[in-house]
Amino acid sequence: MKFGVVVFPGSNCDHDMYYNLKTKLKQDVEFLWHKETSLKKCDFIILPGGFSYGDYLRSGAIAQFSPIMKSVIEHARKGKYVLGVCNGFQILCECNLLPGTLLRNINQKFICKNLYIKSSNSCLITKKINSKTPLKIPIAHAEGRYYTDQKTLKSLVSNKQIIFKYCDANGEVNMEFNPNGSMKNIAGICNKAKNVFGMMPHPERACDENLNNIDGKLIFESIIENI
DSSP: OEEEEEEOTTBOSHHHHHHIIIIISOOEEEEEETTOOOOTTOSEEEEOOBOGGGGSSSTTTTGGGSHHHHHHHHHHHTTOEEEEETHHHHHHHHTTSSSSEEEOOTTSSOEEEEEEEEEOSOOGGGTTOOTTSOEEEEEEESSOEEEOOHHHHHHHHHTTOEEEEEEOTTOOOSGGGOSSOOGGGEEEEEOTTSOEEEESSOGGGSOBGGGTBOTTHHHHHHHHHHO
């Protein structure tokens, strides 16, 4: 299997993602420049975190028009895999590969800290995660408040598309441990076909023993061992 990490102007987690896939997880991985259209035979595409095109219009709004995104959208619509992390999640929502949108944090501030999430429903990227055991994964965003209309929210629940929720260290889910005001404490979702995934927390920042946190490796190991 081969991973492709898309690089936009303003991406700042692309090298973190590449490093962990290549060095810590021993995977074949390649950077994909935003002006290209070829996915270079990559099987699993990752849109990393950062501030694509400076987020000058709206987070992810400009990146959706990059040449590479036409290929990513086609890749996803063929049932192949795509993961968007933080800004990548925002981009996936902007190009309608995932429903809903990410609004400004309810406190109107950029938040960067470690917190806990728990797996809510089983899918490819949660296969190795015990739903009763919270993962400590850092967030770093100003626009991470997931929002959608009530009809779509009901559909996400009934189709088991909510894959991560913010919680406390014991796995309790309530608004006290919701960092941004996200609906239903949503930290990550997938599409109905369960081949496109988006999450605000950064698992690539929780893969290295030197950082005293490797909880994020479970997400990548789930992918590697189940494709």
